[in-house]
Amino acid sequence: MAEMMQDTPAAIAALPESGKLILRADADNADIRAAIGGVLTAPLPVEPLTSMAGDKATALWLGPDEWLLLCAEADRAGLQQALETALASQHASVVDVSDSYQGFSVTGPKAADLLSKGCAIDLHPVAFGEGKVVRTLLAKADITLLRIEAGFQLYVLRSFAEYTRLWLDDAGREYRG
Amino acid sequence: MLTIPCPWCGERDVHEFRSGGEAHLKRERRADALSDAEWADFLFLRANPKGEHAERWYHVHGCRRWFNAVRNTHTDTILAVYKPGEAKPEAAQ
Ligand SMILES: [Zn+2]
Numbered sequence: 259m260a261e262m263m264q265d266t267p268a269a270i271a272a273l274p275e276s277g278k279l280i281l282r283a284d285a286d287n288a289d290i291r292a293a294i295g296g297v298l299t300a301p302l303p304v305e306p307l308t309s310m311a312g313d314k315a316t317a318l319w320l321g322p323d324e325w326l327l328l329c330a331e332a333d334r335a336g337l338q339q340a341l342e343t344a345l346a347s348q349h350a351s352v353v354d355v356s357d358s359y360q361g362f363s364v365t366g367p368k369a370a371d372l373l374s375k376g377c378a379i380d381l382h383p384v385a386f387g388e389g390k391v392v393r394t395l396l397a398k399a400d401i402t403l404l405r406i407e408a409g410f411q412l413y414v415l416r417s418f419a420e421y422t423r424l425w426l427d428d429a430g431r432e433y434r435g
Numbered sequence: 436m437l438t439i440p441c442p443w444c445g446e447r448d449v450h451e452f453r454s455g456g457e458a459h460l461k462r463e464r465r466a467d468a469l470s471d472a473e474w475a476d477f478l479f480l481r482a483n484p485k486g487e488h489a490e491r492w493y494h495v496h497g498c499r500r501w502f503n504a505v506r507n508t509h510t511d512t513i514l515a516v517y518k519p520g521e522a523k524p525e526a527a528q
Contacts, residue, residue, distance in 0.1 A: 306443045306498070321498040322443055378448040392444070395451060395496050 267368035268433035270426045272419075273361030273411065277334025279327040281317070281341065283350035293344040297337070298327075309391045309404060318391040318404060326402060326413070331356070359402075360419035362426060365409030368433040373410060375429045379403070381410075397425045437511060441494045442502045442518050455491030457481045458503045459523070485509050489523055492516075 283290050285304045294302045300312035302325065309318045315329040315337055329337050334356055341352045364372055370381035376397035380386060383405075391404045399422050402413040414422045437449040462477065463469055469477070482488065488508050493501050505514040505523065515524040 307445075321500055324499075378450075393497050393499075394447070400496055 266366050266433070266435040268364060268366045268372045268409075268430050270372075270423075270430050271363050271365075272423065273363055275331045276356065276361065277315075277327075277329040277331055277337060278354075278356045278359055278413070279315075279329070279334065279338055279341070280320075280353045280355050281325045281327055281350070282323055282353075283345065283348065285323060287348070290345065290348050290350060293348065294341065297340045297344050307390055307392055309389050311389075318402065320391075320393055320402065358416060359413045360416050360422075361411055361413045362422065363406075363409065363411050364426065364430075365406075366433070369409035372426070372430050372433055373403075373412075376425065377401075377403070381405075396422065397429075399425075439492065439504065439513055440516050441497055441500075442516050443500060444494060444497045447494070447497055451494060451496040453493040453495045455493055455501065458489040458491045487514060 281294070283294065285291060285302065291302050291304070298310070298312040298315055298317055300310045300317070303310040303317055303319045306319055306322075309316055314333050315327045318326040318328065320326050327337065334354060338352050338354055345352070370383075370386075373396065374381055377394060379392055379394050386405055388405050388407055391402065393400070393402050395401070396403070396412065396414075399414055399418045401422075404411045412422075438446045439449055439452050440446045441452075460477070463473075466474065466477075486507055486509055487505055489503060489505050491501055492504050493499075502516055502518055503521075503523070504516045506512065507514060517524055
């Protein structure tokens with residue numbers, strides 16, 4: 259499989275079901291940051307457009323008081339519970355949006371070229387390195403885009419999943435290998 | 436392509452934003468004490484300068500935050516952007 263991926267200039271795949279939580283909290287509050295960091299086993303990314311991977315979840319910066327937490331399907335209830343417990347006395351919210359979003363991966367050496375057909379963000383590795391995250395538009399659809407080692411992950415509202423898949427497949431025709 | 440620098444996300448395509456009109460409008464706490472003419476002013480009358488204009492913008496397809504921008508309405512140049520609650524930058528006044 260790994261060899262096949264390398265031979266494909268840009269491979270598109272729907273990601274399996276996974277846990278996705280929206281966390282809203284005041285990042286200027288050190289107590290809140292510490293409580294969240296303890297659960298995530300990694301500091302909360304407060305720098306715009308960054309992400310931080312912990313043992314069981316990766317936190318993606320979406321806004322100055324908003325994060326998308328990605329975790330395994332099996333961990334989503336436990337992670338929400340742990341965050342709600344840690345933030346019980348704080349003004350914060352954790353909402354399970356796992357079923358609202360469909361994830362896709364676009365991997366391979368031509369992944370950025372494919373996405374650039376419908377995305378105005380500079381996706382060159384110098385400007386958009388591993389772990390960088392943006393919320394932006396891809397062919398008119400709102401996406402959350404994350405750079406991973408092999409390429410990109412993107413998340414769209416489920417009602418945009420079919421449209422996005424059709425667009426990706428069409429844009430990727432020349433990169434199938 | 437026109438771009439707007441979001442105070443959080445940096446420079447982005449104008450299509451990611453929505454305009455919110457004139458910035459720094461203040462609603463009277465006692466709106467019921469205003470005359471009809473004063474209330475109509477607040478609701479409907481806006482500055483429409485040729486030149487520098489402080490405006491609200493919403494990064495709807497990005498971080499989904501409101502912010503303020505000073506834009507030259509004649510050249511479309513963005514002269515400054517600043518977060519809600521921050522004063523209009525000196526340089527742009
Ligand atoms: Zn923004």
